[in-house]
Amino acid sequence: MRYRRQETFRYILPNPRFIPYRLIWEDKELHDGEAQLLNISAHGLKMRCDYLFPLSEGLKVQVKLDLVPLIQPLDLTGHVRHRGQMGSLYDYGIRLESDSDETQQLVTMIKAYARENQ
Template sequence: MRYRRQETFRYILPNPRFIPYRLVWEDKELHDGEAMLLNISSHGMKLRCDYLFPLSEGLKVTVTLDLVPMLQAIEVTGHVRHRSQMGSLYDYGIMLDTNAEETQQLVTMIKSYARENQ
């Protein structure tokens, strides 16, 4: 499955960091874990981990973003748009389901993180 996220504002983390995630399908929690956040934008992100996510329309991925200590952590939910494998690790493209307020919080967090990590 080939998918390219065409966004003008995407931040590639120079030092990827681990963030917690939770997989939910049909209101049942499937798996909790940590994934490496590779890049992020206001509408999506790329994660890398060793867990094979099931590709299902109803699968929701919830992540907690706490990139900047001075800002409140944000919990956002999305769904998997693509998956690729690199050895024993999997890369996932996650499209976020955010409202306007969450999108603005996310942009503020990304910009603050980018300033602190120049």
């Protein structure tokens, strides 16, 4: 599965952070855990973890982003668009499903995080 996320605004975290995630399939929780957030944009993110996700069209990935203490955390849902492997770890490209308000909040959070971590 080859997928290139073509976005002009993508922030690569200099020090990847751990974020909680939850896998949902047909309204049932399959797995929850933590993953390293590697990069993020307004419409997607890349994360790394040691759990092998089942690739299915109906699989949803819920993540909680709490990058900046003064900004309310965001709970976002997305779908796996890409999977890669590095040793015993797996990289996942997640395409986020967000409305315009959530997208704007996410961009604000990313910009604030980038300013704090220069």
